[in-house]
Amino acid sequence: MRFTDLFKPYFSVANLLLLTSLIYMMFVFDWSGSTVAAWVQAVGSVAAILVASEIASRQGREQAEMSNNKNLVIFDGLGQLAQRAVRVGDGLHTSTITGTLEMSLSLYSGLKRNFDSIDILALPVPELVDPVCTIRDSLQRLERDVSFAVATGIQEKYLLERRYAIDVALIIWAKGQIVEARAHYQGCTGDSIPSSLRFKEIVKNLLAKTDEDQGVK
Known part of the structure; x- marks a missing residue:
């Protein structure tokens, strides 16, 4: 003042x-x-x-403004990384059809390194810790499972499994949590839908998509 x-x-x-x-x-x-x-x-x-x-x-006031601008850059960077993780994860079905699953695997490895390099204690708000760790863990599991699927030739079988849908759903859910945390940080009203219901709806939609792909094949 x-x-x-x-x-x-x-x-x-x-x-x-x-x-x-x-x-x-x-x-x-x-x-x-x-x-x-x-x-x-x-x-x-x-x-x-x-x-x-x-x-x-x-x-x-100047220091507070600089800190606020820095935090907004962090929010935007996390949002872009999370969106990229969603896009890569949700695109595995297409990768299997086009034969580019191994290329998708390299994208997973790069994204995982990006999230591994994030300093949890340096995040602007504590609400970001859970979604960042969730994406990090999901990417680790996806990288491991896709690598095994490629090595053993069971790519299509893996993509029809529930664990794949859940890991991708977790990334989508975590991305939404990052967007909501940014809105709260700027004083905006976030989504009124409980996180558990949003996650269940995401999983339901992904499983429906998996069943649809299986029916097509």
């Missing part, structure tokens, strides 16, 4: 009384040399304190 904010609104009873008191003191004040010197020194000291307070307040 700025020092000048203390006097807002400027046209108030308190400010009028303060101004009247200052004018009154000017007329009744003893203007002898020693008294004036003492008052000048006192006023100068008060002015110096007020200036120092204003400088400190301004520096605090």
Whole structure:
């Protein structure tokens, strides 16, 4: 808060009384040399304190703004990484059809390294810890399972399993949690649907998609 904010609104009873008191003191004040010197020194000291307070307040506001901008960049970066993880995970079905599953596996490995490099303690808000760890763990399982599926030639069988749908659903859910945390950070209202219901709905939709793909094949 700025020092000048203390006097807002400027046209108030308190400010009028303060101004009247200052004018009154000017007329009744003893203007002898020693008294004036003492008052000048006192006023100068008060002015110096007020200036120092204003400088400190301004520096605090600038630091807070820089910190806020940095946090927003972190939120946006996490959101982009999470969206990429969702896109890669949800695209495994297409990768199997087009024969590019091994390429998708390399994308998983890169995403996993990105999430492994995130410093959990440096996240802007504690609400980001759970979704970041969730995506990290899901990517680790997907990388392991897809590697095994490719090595043993059971890609199509793996993609029809429930564990694949759950891991992808976890990534989608975690991405939504990151978006919601950003909204809360900026003072916006988040989704009113409970997290557990959202996750169940995501899993249900993915399993339905898996059943549909199986029917097509």
